[in-house]
Amino acid sequence: MDAFYASVEQLDNPELRGKPVAVGGDSQRGVVAAASYEARKFGVKSAMPSAKAAKQCPQLIFVPPRFPRYKELSAQIREVFFEYTDLVEPLSLDEAYLDVTENKIGLNSATLIAKEIKRKIKERTGLIASAGISYNKFLAKTASDMDKPDGLYVILPEDAEEFVAKLPVHRFHGIGKVTAEKMVMAGIFTGKDLRKKSLEDMKLRYGKSGQYYYNICRGIDHRKVQPTRDTKSVSAERTFEDNIYELDDVTEEVDRIARISFERYKRSSASDGHTITIKMKYGDFRQITRSKTVDHAINTEEEFTSIALALLTEDLLDEQGIRLIGVGISNFRKDEEPETPSQLTLEF
Template sequence: MELPLRKIIHVDMDAFYASVEQLDNPELRGKPVAVGGGSARGVVSAASYEARKFGVRSAMSGYLAKKRCPELIFVKPRFDRYREISQRIRNIFLDYTDLVEPLSLDEAYLDVTKNKKGNPSASLIAQEIRKRIFEETGLTASAGVSINKFIAKVASDYNKPNGQKTVNPDEVLDFLENLPISKFYGVGKVTTEKMYQLGIFTGKELKEKSVEYLTEHFGKSGAYYYHVVRGIHNSEVKPDRIVKSVGTEHTFFENLVSEVFMLEKLDDIAKELDRRLHKKKIAGKTITLKIKYSDFTVQTRSKTLPYFVADRSLIMETVKELLYQEKPKDSVRLLGISLANLNTDVKEGEKKTVVAVQLKFDF
């Protein structure tokens, strides 16, 4: 069965957190800015484009970021402010379609196949949305436009910052064949290296591999790679994305060496998790304890209960059990607790429909 092609837009704000800080504080404009902590324990949450020129990236330690860019200015994150602007941007999206799937505060998918403006051109809609975002918030956004979520996501990164890329239906296959494998959404650094070792450097070489070959080397992801390189990705834009897990974690200024101190910190983390769970009216069965040691190795320990929990005291009972399950191998720099197997989970049957790329389509 052949499904009709969709008109999908992926909007991605440009260096969102850092750009908000530069917007609110004119003295930061044009300067290398990192949102996060600049101490040895700090982590970069976002970096301005001026900072990125020096190799500063999100998830990088504050120490390394400062080493790469001595002039780097660190600012503390203000998530309430980011959420406020994100909601204003989302309201702009909703003027065009109700089919909006937020991925985070700074990016979302929009299905504009049928839209509130009656505009047949997804490219023009994307341009109009980006123009409105700039006029109403002072921030820039990039966009990708194509026939499915995968290609739109890849395309939005093509002309960043403040750019746009449309991959028309008749351009999809050529676009994917010429795309470096590192640019494929869902192919991380480790997988990229593995593909290089197998002689796969572009979509063209990926396309030459059979589904059996890819499954043999990449497991379940093999079928995903086989289909997306052929422009096949049937995932719909879902306005209400199902939350798969809820978690909270904390990095400490000084390493923890005693389980007594760890339990104190875990209790604080569980309180925050409790607050988030009750706010979202979520409960779960699988509790996971995350431990990051001083050498940056990460260990996770999980337990699945026969009933749903959301209460701090019940969560802590299991967390204590997980902590004492095995003595920490070293001093600890980060602890986290997450809850999965949620009461919001919905089991869906696998979609096996294959979509053929149709050439005549008004984009």
């Protein structure tokens, strides 16, 4: 979806249409969750501090997020996907992979299916989507970003090698900003440059990601579309207007955030979590986490919060103050039933 959160706000409020809009807080501590294309012209983008965004675009209109509304529209969009295939792998509320090799309408053109999906999304929700079409996840994802907004970009198998060779490394899905900068420092600017490196060199430079980089610069990606994705963790966090310094204040916030996190845990599809984690981010943006794992499933708010609070100690405090606290639960697994002893048998 194109600028999904911001587009929803412009859809629901005609007065915002054609204007630079940022979804997120407008305070000094706020962060832009999404920016309209009008705002992007000024360099405003997601994850940018709100203060910086307002400086770059003084006429920027900040709108608080409305996640229930985004989820509602996301569900409508996914209903469109399922009219064509059950192999739908959501990445977020506004993005998904679809495998349409075998589809419900018997159409043998992924491009025509993408056009139909884009049209139906516009008709049913009033929102604009972009689509990328290719023979694997990496190329389809890359294609989806090539012609936004309202894009439809196809990378054919016979064109993939040349396409990837010319692609700048910062546009490779899966290569982050820091890694891309390191590659450029090492003289690796494009897929063609990356392709010159051996697999051993890739693994030495980039660890576990080396194999992935070695493959994608050759247009290879064997990952399948996974129609079900297990939840790895459920959490809640808060960034404070002013840093907090006292243990009593930290304790109060951890208790409050843990209760919010527990509510999300109970509403989610996850269950039988065994590990509680707290996260602290300090005034200088250093971050630490602490976790505790128990041998049984955590299913009550009282135990959830008490474990989180037990992780707090004086040494967590810092002269820089704490600007963010997060509390989450993970390690979802069923408690194993004890095995019943059985008599071994020997054949003669």
